[in-house]
Amino acid sequence: MKIGVLALQGAVAEHVRMLEEVGATAVPVKKVEELDDLDGLIIPGGESTTISKLMHKYGFMEAVQEFGKANKPIFGTCAGAILLAKRIQGQDDCHLGLMDIKVERNAFGRQKESFEVLMPVAGVAADYPAVFIRAPYIMEVGENGQVLAKHEDKIVVARNGHYLAAAFHPELTEDTRLHKYFLDMVKEYRS
Numbered sequence: 001m002k003i004g005v006l007a008l009q010g011a012v013a014e015h016v017r018m019l020e021e022v023g024a025t026a027v028p029v030k031k032v033e034e035l036d037d038l039d040g041l042i043i044p045g046g047e048s049t050t051i052s053k054l055m056h057k058y059g060f061m062e063a064v065q066e067f068g069k070a071n072k073p074i075f076g077t078c079a080g081a082i083l084l085a086k087r088i089q090g091q092d093d094c095h096l097g098l099m100d101i102k103v104e105r106n107a108f109g110r111q112k113e114s115f116e117v118l119m120p121v122a123g124v125a126a127d128y129p130a131v132f133i134r135a136p137y138i139m140e141v142g143e144n145g146q147v148l149a150k151h152e153d154k155i156v157v158a159r160n161g162h163y164l165a166a167a168f169h170p171e172l173t174e175d176t177r178l179h180k181y182f183l184d185m186v187k188e189y190r191s
């Protein structure tokens with residue numbers, strides 16, 4: 001399986017390393033043409049408005065929308081989840097608008113800008129180490145969506161068909177189980 005990591009800004013190298021560890025071929029994606037032969041894509045954390053601007057500038061907005069509409073799995077982590085969402089609290093517009101979730105940015109308050117907790121993630125792990133950095137949370141998951149994890153009653157991992165969103169950074173620990181889960185999604189949709 002060949003999985004790309006959108007490499008415009010953010011935690012790219014860490015995702016590449018995790019994907020390789022679970023046995024995928026991982027490619028940092030800097031040009032739209034590089035999307036062509038991918039089976040799946042990760043949109044990393046960083047700063048969603050910055051990544052969005054760069055996506056528009058380099059032609060990624062439409063290309064990634066087509067990628068998603070062609071039923072190819074996309075995993076958005078932190079800022080990546082904001083980019084995937086159809087609705088963003090307090091904003092009229094969205095970015096890719098592919099995944100039927102509503103998100104709120106910077107949702108865990110200032111005192112808790114960054115923290116790590118062990119949490120159960122359904123179908124993934126009973127004790128997944130989740131690193132939150134100025135993280136969003138998922139306010140709503142649309143029809144047919146599944147809530148995979150919550151922290152303090154707030155949804156932090158959700159799946160809807162071939163889209164997966166996590167509010168935290170799964171690439172910043174040594175735990176590869178969420179990347180393995182995504183790799184299995186990619187295999188499922190390829191076959």
Ligand code: GLN
Binds near residue numbers: 047077078080134
């Ligand atoms: N707060 C950032 C945003 O709104 C996301 C933070 C992150 O990806 N670590 O884009």
